[in-house]
Amino acid sequence: MPPEQPVATCLTRAGTLDGFKRMAPLSLFVVIFGLAFSVAALQAGLSGPQIMLMSAVVFAGASQFGVLEVWSSPISLATVVIITFAINSRHLLMSASLYPWVRELPTRRERYGTLFFLSDANWAMSFNDYYKGARDVGLLLGGGMALWAAWMIGTAIGIGLGAGFDDPERWGLDVIMSCFLLVMILGGSNKKRMILPWTVAALATVAALQWLPDNAHVVVGALAGGLTGIFIRGVDE
Amino acid sequence: MSIPLTALTGFGVILLMGLVAYMTRIGGVLIMSRMKIGRRAERFIYAMSGSALVAIVVPLAVEGDLAARLALATTAVVMLTTKKTLVAIMAGIVMAAGWRAFF
Numbered sequence: 001m002p003p004e005q006p007v008a009t010c011l012t013r014a015g016t017l018d019g020f021k022r023m024a025p026l027s028l029f030v031v032i033f034g035l036a037f038s039v040a041a042l043q044a045g046l047s048g049p050q051i052m053l054m055s056a057v058v059f060a061g062a063s064q065f066g067v068l069e070v071w072s073s074p075i076s077l078a079t080v081v082i083i084t085f086a087i088n089s090r091h092l093l094m095s096a097s098l099y100p101w102v103r104e105l106p107t108r109r110e111r112y113g114t115l116f117f118l119s120d121a122n123w124a125m126s127f128n129d130y131y132k133g134a135r136d137v138g139l140l141l142g143g144g145m146a147l148w149a150a151w152m153i154g155t156a157i158g159i160g161l162g163a164g165f166d167d168p169e170r171w172g173l174d175v176i177m178s179c180f181l182l183v184m185i186l187g188g189s190n191k192k193r194m195i196l197p198w199t200v201a202a203l204a205t206v207a208a209l210q211w212l213p214d215n216a217h218v219v220v221g222a223l224a225g226g227l228t229g230i231f232i233r234g235v236d237e
Numbered sequence: 238m239s240i241p242l243t244a245l246t247g248f249g250v251i252l253l254m255g256l257v258a259y260m261t262r263i264g265g266v267l268i269m270s271r272m273k274i275g276r277r278a279e280r281f282i283y284a285m286s287g288s289a290l291v292a293i294v295v296p297l298a299v300e301g302d303l304a305a306r307l308a309l310a311t312t313a314v315v316m317l318t319t320k321k322t323l324v325a326i327m328a329g330i331v332m333a334a335g336w337r338a339f340f
Contacts (some may be wrong), residue, residue, distance in 0.1 A: 032323060050247050057255030065292045067254060073242030075250060084254045086289035088261040089282050095265025096274050103267055111266070118262045172333030175308040177327035178297045182309060186289045186316045186325075194287055201288035205295040221292025222285050229284020230277050 008106035008135060011114065015138025016145070019122065024142040026121055028148030033061055033180070034154020035161065040177045042162040044068040055155040059119065059148055062085040062184050064175045070215055072118030080213045086222040093122040098140070101130050105137060117144025193232050304340075308333035 034055060041051045041064075058064050067085045071078070095118060105111045122143030129139055166175055188194070192221055204224035208217035240246050268274060274282075297305055312329035319325065 029323060035285065036326070044248065047244065050244075050251060053248060054251045054254065057252060058258045060258050062290060063246060063254070063258065066289070069293055069296075071242070071338035074239040075242045075246075076239045077250070077253065078238060080250055080254060081257050083289065084291070085255040085261060086285055087293075088258050088286070089289075090286040091258075092265040092268070092282055093274070093279060095262055096269045097265070099266050099269035103270065112263055115262045115266065116259060166252040170334065170337060172304070172308065172330040172335075172337070175297070175305050175329055175333045176307070176326065178294050178309060179312040179326045181290045181294050182312050182329075183316045183322045183325050184315060185287060185294070187320070187322055190283075196282065197284040197288055198291045201291040202295050203333065206299060209299065217287060217296065218292045222289035223285060225288020226281045226285030229280050229288070232280060232284065234276075234280060234283070 015136030015144035019139040019142025023146035030150035031154035035158035038158025304336040
């Protein structure tokens with residue numbers, strides 16, 4: 001533990017800067033993902049300002065890619081909400097795990113402002129440090145700000161570059177989105193435990209594509225996999 | 238509920254997404270301040286977030302052209318062997334582009 005670790009929970013500028021610096025190396029990759037997202041989004045028909053706004057307020061790659069899949073007129077709001085919620089539902093668990101820490105922050109602004117920047121990488125970093133005794137929530141905030149800034153820079157570069165591709169399929173760019181989501185699935189640490197839920201999700205999706213109305217497959221697949229998951233023990237149980 | 242997609246409603250849809258994403262970020266803290274998330278709920282949420290990704294990728298694997306299917310297969314193999322996300326995505330894109338260029 002560093003020598004000057006504060007004992008009480010706090011949110012300091014120094015801690016925020018520290019979190020920012022520690023996430024900076026990873027941010028390079030985030031820039032590239034942001035770039036890939038923009039190229040895919042332009043192809044799906046979003047305008048530059050729409051893409052920038054989406055990266056700024058949603059700030060969650062997988063769900064942004066996911067919604068592109070259904071981005072056509074008329075658009076079903078329920079489908080958009082369900083895709084965004086289902087893919088980001090892991091945030092609920094990450095957020096819940098930070099509750100003992102975040103609740104001690106004095107103001108609502110600090111508590112709920114910091115949580116806007118909650119993302120996988122800065123959560124993992126902060127959660128580890130919290131259990132090692134760190135008390136400065138700036139770590140979470142600063143780390144998130146670094147990731148957010150990188151995501152915005154990547155998104156902006158992608159909009160500039162993406163306009164140059166007149167025939168995206170020829171360059172294989174139509175598969176970016178699905179390949180991205182696939183590595184998100186396969187990159188997790190609990191693949192073996194999730195084989196059964198994911199298989200059920202895949203089969204339910206195929207069945208829904210066959211027999212149910214358009215776009216029902218996402219809900220059906222997510223729910224089928226989630227319900228199957230209830231019967232799968234976690235590693236720490 | 239479906240709405241026609243225009244420049245303006247597009248912005249609205251994006252703001253709605255932003256709101257939902259933010260709710261998931263503060264949701265865990267809000268729920269925990271009222272009750273404890275049980276083991277079953279935790280398992281359900283965990284499996285559901287991965288399953289939603291699966292459900293979005295499956296249609297391309299089932300209905301896509303051969304180049305797209307090969308791209309997915311390539312990405313999966315590279316990801317499982319190297320664990321390098323960017324390399325895996327690049328390999329998939331190169332496979333799709335290469336296949337379409339030669340066949």
